[in-house]
Amino acid sequence: MPALAAQLQRETGHPALGTHASDDGGIVLLRHRFEASEGRMGHPDQLRLGLALAGGGPLHQRTALGRLQERWRPGQFNLVLPGDAGSYASPAVDLLGIAIDTRLHPQAAQLLAPLLPLATRLHEDPVIASVLQALWSSAQADACLPGFLQQGSAVLLHRLGQLAGQTPAPPPASTPLSARRLRQLEEFIDAHRAEALDVAALAAAVGMEASAFGRALRAASGQSPYVFLTRRRMHWAASALLQGYVVTDVALAAGYANPSKFSAAFRRVMGCTPSMWGLR
Structure with missing residues (x-):
């Protein structure tokens, strides 16, 4: 087995659904079902492109x-460029991917700089998806002509270059909300739990403008202001229910005049209805 294919097999943790390598071993097409995982990522010499076919979740x-902090959905691809090392936390995903060793394919290395705008976002493109699927179908049918993977990877790189030219540069990264301001926010939500709170009120509680606050909170917690507010209230509600308080009273105390809306929000956050939680 070529070195690159063997390395990818080791990284998957157990046998992949299939791998196909170019004649020189420098390009590998891989299909695999990855479990949710986290750890170190990146390789000094490999370009990796992965298309989600099923599964997905926060990446x-x-x-x-x-x-990069987005929800990975089927049909979207993730691009990791050579030398871009760091850490990751990935959901379970059924993936079709391709890896290119730029030491064996220096023409790919020459195209990397224009692709930088693509490396910090997820993307959806019918051309990328179609080319990967065509490569896989041909490989599975043992219908690949000599140089087929090389030609296919060249098409993929060309298309990535087109997409990079069409992709606006991402906005500058927001400074995460500080630990002190996060505590202030939590204390404010707790003190005004039964009130109708909007983003402007949450931002004012930590002395920030609304749009900047939203970006800073997402950078710190991965959550929008509404999600953060709801989760804080539901975790308080869960504690109150375990202490024996009536569901209707807890709903009102958490700012919900409509018990059915409270129940739906509680189930989204805690995974079960308030009445079932109270039986624990």
């Missing part, structure tokens, strides 16, 4: 090029 990456 977090922090590398030399920046921070």
